[in-house]
Amino acid sequence: MQKSLLIDPGKCTGCRQCEMACSYEHSGIFNTSDSRIRVFEFHHEGRNVPYTCTQCAEAWCLSACPVEAIKLDALTGAKVVSDSVCVGCKVCTIACPFGTINYKYETGKVQKCDLCGGDPACARECPTGAITFVDADWTGLDRMRQWAQKTDTQAQV
Amino acid sequence: MALARKLLRVNLTLGTCVEEPVNQEWVRQYLGQRGLASKYLASEIDPKVDALSPGNKLIFTVGPLTGTMAATGGRYSVVTKGPLTNAIACGNSGGYFGNELRSAGWDMVIFEGKSEKPVYLFIENEKAQLLPADEFWGKSVWETEGGLKKKHQDPQIRVSCIGRAGENQVLFAGIVNDLHRAAGRSGVGAVMGSKNLKAIAVRGTLGVGNIADPKAFMAAVKAGKKVLADNPVTGQGLPKYGTQVLMNVINEMGASPTRNHQDVQFAGASKISGEAMHEKRESDGKSHLVTNQACFGCTIACGRISRIDEKHFSVSTKPEYWGASGGLEYEAAWAFGNANGVDDLEALQYCNLLCNEEGMDPISFGATVGAVMELYELGVITKEEIGFEAPFGSAEALCKLAELTARGEGFGKILGQGSKRLCTKYGRPDLSMTVKGQEFPAYDGRALQGMGLAYATSNRGACHLRGYMVSPEVLGIPVKMEPKATEGKPEMLKAFQDATAVVDSTGLCLFTTFAWNLNDIQPQIQAACEGDWSMESLLMVGERIWNLEREFNLAAGITGKDDTLPPRLLNEPCKTGPQAGMVSQLDKMLPEYYQLRGWSSDGVPTNETRARLGL
Numbered sequence: 001m002q003k004s005l006l007i008d009p010g011k012c013t014g015c016r017q018c019e020m021a022c023s024y025e026h027s028g029i030f031n032t033s034d035s036r037i038r039v040f041e042f043h044h045e046g047r048n049v050p051y052t053c054t055q056c057a058e059a060w061c062l063s064a065c066p067v068e069a070i071k072l073d074a075l076t077g078a079k080v081v082s083d084s085v086c087v088g089c090k091v092c093t094i095a096c097p098f099g100t101i102n103y104k105y106e107t108g109k110v111q112k113c114d115l116c117g118g119d120p121a122c123a124r125e126c127p128t129g130a131i132t133f134v135d136a137d138w139t140g141l142d143r144m145r146q147w148a149q150k151t152d153t154q155a156q157v
Numbered sequence: 158m159a160l161a162r163k164l165l166r167v168n169l170t171l172g173t174c175v176e177e178p179v180n181q182e183w184v185r186q187y188l189g190q191r192g193l194a195s196k197y198l199a200s201e202i203d204p205k206v207d208a209l210s211p212g213n214k215l216i217f218t219v220g221p222l223t224g225t226m227a228a229t230g231g232r233y234s235v236v237t238k239g240p241l242t243n244a245i246a247c248g249n250s251g252g253y254f255g256n257e258l259r260s261a262g263w264d265m266v267i268f269e270g271k272s273e274k275p276v277y278l279f280i281e282n283e284k285a286q287l288l289p290a291d292e293f294w295g296k297s298v299w300e301t302e303g304g305l306k307k308k309h310q311d312p313q314i315r316v317s318c319i320g321r322a323g324e325n326q327v328l329f330a331g332i333v334n335d336l337h338r339a340a341g342r343s344g345v346g347a348v349m350g351s352k353n354l355k356a357i358a359v360r361g362t363l364g365v366g367n368i369a370d371p372k373a374f375m376a377a378v379k380a381g382k383k384v385l386a387d388n389p390v391t392g393q394g395l396p397k398y399g400t401q402v403l404m405n406v407i408n409e410m411g412a413s414p415t416r417n418h419q420d421v422q423f424a425g426a427s428k429i430s431g432e433a434m435h436e437k438r439e440s441d442g443k444s445h446l447v448t449n450q451a452c453f454g455c456t457i458a459c460g461r462i463s464r465i466d467e468k469h470f471s472v473s474t475k476p477e478y479w480g481a482s483g484g485l486e487y488e489a490a491w492a493f494g495n496a497n498g499v500d501d502l503e504a505l506q507y508c509n510l511l512c513n514e515e516g517m518d519p520i521s522f523g524a525t526v527g528a529v530m531e532l533y534e535l536g537v538i539t540k541e542e543i544g545f546e547a548p549f550g551s552a553e554a555l556c557k558l559a560e561l562t563a564r565g566e567g568f569g570k571i572l573g574q575g576s577k578r579l580c581t582k583y584g585r586p587d588l589s590m591t592v593k594g595q596e597f598p599a600y601d602g603r604a605l606q607g608m609g610l611a612y613a614t615s616n617r618g619a620c621h622l623r624g625y626m627v628s629p630e631v632l633g634i635p636v637k638m639e640p641k642a643t644e645g646k647p648e649m650l651k652a653f654q655d656a657t658a659v660v661d662s663t664g665l666c667l668f669t670t671f672a673w674n675l676n677d678i679q680p681q682i683q684a685a686c687e688g689d690w691s692m693e694s695l696l697m698v699g700e701r702i703w704n705l706e707r708e709f710n711l712a713a714g715i716t717g718k719d720d721t722l723p724p725r726l727l728n729e730p731c732k733t734g735p736q737a738g739m740v741s742q743l744d745k746m747l748p749e750y751y752q753l754r755g756w757s758s759d760g761v762p763t764n765e766t767r768a769r770l771g772l
Contacts, residue, residue: 013396013458015451016253020226023364028371030225031260031364033313043336044480046447046462125226127382127456 002077004136005113005120007050011130014039014048018122018131022113025121034104036113037122037131050131052122053100053113055079061112064095069110077136078115086110165263165285167278169352170211170270174278174285179264185688186771188695190220191247192662192702194236194265198245199705201267204712208240208344209326209351211271217258217317217357218266220664221686224259224365224453226375228382229666231256231453233317238713239343241328241521241575242594242618245709246348248331248340249622249661250317251452251460254359257315259664261361268354277305277318277356282363290355297321297514298333305358318356319346320516325565326350327573329521329596337483337513338452343595343617346516374684381669381677382456388672390632395459395668396449400487401431403599403627410631410640411734412604413491414597416498416549417527418590418723421601421731425500429490433502434461440468445502447481457668461485463506471507471556483513488621491599492523497530497555504552508559515563524596525576526558528588537583543568587724593618593715602726604736605630607638607646610746613720614650616706622667624654635674640735643742647750655699662702701770704754704762708772717760720747 019035027034037052059079062070069085070092072078081101086109092101093110101112113120115133123133134141166175179193187193194216206212215237222230233255239246258266261282268278275290292308293301298320306312317334323346330346331339340346349355368374385391394402407413408426415423427433434446443464450460463484465472472478485493485505489512493505512519532538533547540546544567547554561569571579576596580589590597595618602609607626615623629638629649638645656675660667663682675695683690721727726741751758755766762772 013449013451013455015455015458016256016453017226017456020454024226027364029364029366031362031366032256033260033362034364044482046450046464046481048450127228127386128458 002136003118003133004055004077004139005052005115005123006132006134006139008130008132009047009049011128012039012048012050013128014041015127017125017127018050021121021125025116036111050122051100053079054098055113055115060095060097061092061101064091066091073114073117076115076118078113080114081110081112083107083109163263164265164267165280166267166269167285167287168270169268169272169276169287169354172272172287174287186698186701187705188221188659188662188682188698189264190218190223190232190234190662190664191236191249192658192698194218194234195245195247195702195705195709197265197267198236198238199709202238204238204709205714206238208238208243208348211352213238213348213351215268215345215348215352215354216265219255219259219264220662222681223664224256225368225378225664225685226454227378227665227681227685228385228456229452229454229669230664231455232664232666233258233340234661235332235340235345237345237348239345239617240326240347241344243713244343244593244617244715245706246343246345246617247661248342248345249667250332250334250338250340251455251666252335252338253453254315254317254334254338255664256453257359257361259361260364261359262363266357268352271351272353275353275355277354277358279309280357280359280361282361293355294324295321298516299336299514301356302336305356309358311360314358314360316356316358318516319349320514320563321565322515322517322563322573323347323350325573327517327562327565328575328578329518329525329573331516331518333513333516339513339516339518341518342520342620344518368685369687370684374681377680377684381673381681384677385456385669385672390671391457391669392672395457395671398431398434399449399459399461399484401434401461401485401490403487404430404490405432406631407600408495409734410604411731411736412601412631412640413495413599414590414601415495417496417531417588418597418601418725419531420733421604421736422734423495423498423500425498426495428500429485429494429502429505434463434484438466440466445506446484452666455666459668465506465510466503469503469507470553471504478507478510482510485509488598489519489523492520493555495599496523496527498549499552499555501552504556507556511559511563517563520598521575521596522559522562524590525572525579526555528576528580528590529558529572530554531588532580532583532585537585590723590725591619592722593719595619600627601731602722603731603739603741604734605640606643606739606742606746607650609722609726609741609743610646610650610750611653613722613743613747614654614750616703616710623657624650625657625667626650626653628653628671632671634671641739643745647746647753650750651753654703655696657699658702659695659699662698697770701772704766704770704772707762711761717751720760
């Protein structure tokens with residue numbers, strides 16, 4: 001079954017466990033500035049919103065890459081950057097409409113979410129269920145359930 | 158060792174920033190954060206120095222678990238000699254600043270001397286420089302944080318700074334980071350202001366990597382998180398109601414100091430409680446509370462984000478306060494509310510916003526207003542002196558006094574000196590509800606005998622965060638103790654004081670200890686840090702820190718005679734509630750406490766105690 005990250009910003013408290021988990025998974029260092037998922041704080045609205053790559057079906061980053069450094073991981077559906085191929089030209093960062101692929105000055109390569117090979121650390125460590133890893137065909141399931149609950153099923157008399 | 162092993166020494170007089178290795182022998186003795194910085198302070202300044210003079214130092218410091226995945230591992234502390242108490246002061250704060258400083262590679266920043274002109278410290282990883290702060294001086298915390306991010310064109314910078322209260326030397330000025338998290342107590346912000354230091358702005362991208370045993374660390378962290386999630390206080394009560402979960406509980410216990418400690422129950426408590434923050438307002442149909450919020454790394458998320466009622470008199474013409482922002486925590490709600498007999502939730506929130514905006518301790522501010530209102534009702538302070546009427550219960554007076562104090566105007570200049578100096582000035586020092594010059598927080602020392610002893614013996618003056626006897630006396634953590642009783646309290650308090658000193662030295666939040674004890678924390682420290690961090694050695698560290706702070710205070714001229722409570726708590730019984738008739742029986746507990754500590758009958762650590770702790 002294909003799975004995908006599901007983000008519910010309403011449950012996010014802004015704790016950054018996801019950011020630390022992401023960096024630790026990839027580098028062994030707790031470093032929020034190295035995370036592929038980022039939490040944005042909208043202070044005066046009282047909202048925290050985690051945001052990362054949606055793994056587009058037709059990925060602009062993948063199409064734009066001149067050296068074919070970004071490939072589809074057939075197992076997870078993730079679009080994955082190959083560090084050994086990437087030349088750091090940054091064209092993918094221009095192509096991505098969402099800003100979720102970024103050039104890292106320290107490595108000279110671009111960096112994006114790779115779904116941790118099928119067990120995303122961010123979803124694993126999120127304490128509130130704001131980030132979950134669910135059946136890709138049914139990301140709307142919870143919302144459907146909420147609406148279903150509101151449906152009046154009492155027998156009409 | 159999880160610490161980066163380097164500190165930044167900033168000489169404000171000379172304008173220099175110099176890197177230095179951290180004393181590793183002291184790390185073994187004092188762990189980090191509160192303990193380690195206290196050791197540096199005690200070793201480097203004359204305890205008798207004027208707290209607001211260039212001879213005092215101001216230390217920003219993180220713990221070994223700050224910036225790691227340990228739940229709540231985002232704390233930093235500010236350690237200095239406090240101007241309110243003339244004792245050692247240590248303010249602790251959450252938010253995101255602590256992680257940023259740690260991720261920039263620094264365990265500690267020591268400020269010394271005094272800058273000729275306003276400056277701020279700008280840190281980008283290993284690069285640190287002092288820059289002119291003229292454009293930010295005279296500005297609020299919120300304007301300064303926004304201005305610094307704009308100036309450096311980097312929204313990811315984290316800022317810890319003072320507002321106008323710190324600049325104006327309000328003696329209970331705090332240091333605020335991330336808009337509404339604060340190293341709040343004992344006047345650490347006034348010290349920062351006295352040095353012409355406006356802010357520290359940090360961008361750290363190095364992260365925290367040198368964990369001694371990563372596998373064991375992640376396992377210990379995971380186990381710790383589960384305990385927090387499964388505990389009813391940290392898993393449910395605090396996320397839903399924040400610390401405000403206590404408002405109704407403490408009031409019903411008859412342990413809620415009201416109207417400058419004249420009473421122990423407040424009729425308006427339910428109107429300003431955590432439950433009330435959830436209710437829909439009549440004016441606009443919205444609830445006061447918007448959401449809960451976590452500090453960095455925190456899986457509890459007790460923080461309150463509130464939205465004030467736009468139609469409330471305090472803000473109806475000030476749209477800048479209409480957005481969501483840091484909301485009332487229990488101590489602040491009590492200090493603005495119960496201490497002054499004010500039950501207007503929106504007025505309390507306005508004062509809370511002002512304290513965050515201008516960098517002021519809400520506890521000491523609110524409690525000092527309580528003294529002002531009592532002196533006003535007694536006719537000692539007149540309407541002419543204050544500029545308006547200020548009886549108990551007046552939300553209008555409370556809001557105006559907050560504005561005047563934060564901005565150093567009119568009567569606010571006197572109020573900004575704190576309750577002890579204010580009451581002494583008006584010839585009624587007995588009405589100052591303080592210990593060692595610092596105002597009480599939200600628990601009555603008569604109703605809760607152990608809390609009374611905790612206040613009297615706290616190393617930073619009256620404080621709930623140096624030995625939270627509320628846990629056993631109200632919540633039954635780790636065991637239920639009868640509030641009225643004195644038996645066993647000195648022993649329990651000593652254990653709490655020592656354990657708290659350890660927690661404050663790790664980078665973790667003290668609120669974890671509603672669910673955790675040191676047995677949950679020890680494996681996390683042991684896995685993160687090299688060396689022996691057994692329970693035994695940690696308890697020794699805690700006791701060593703407590704005695705080091707005590708010795709600093711003794712050298713500063715504070716003695717066992719100062720381990721006392723105001724006459725009101727010793728002589729005027731609780732009038733109502735389950736603890737009616739009680740006064741503090743401090744004299745029954747203090748000698749036993751000294752004995753358990755290994756101190757002489759006048760409260761001085763004996764030579765044996767000093768030798769045992771390696772002091």
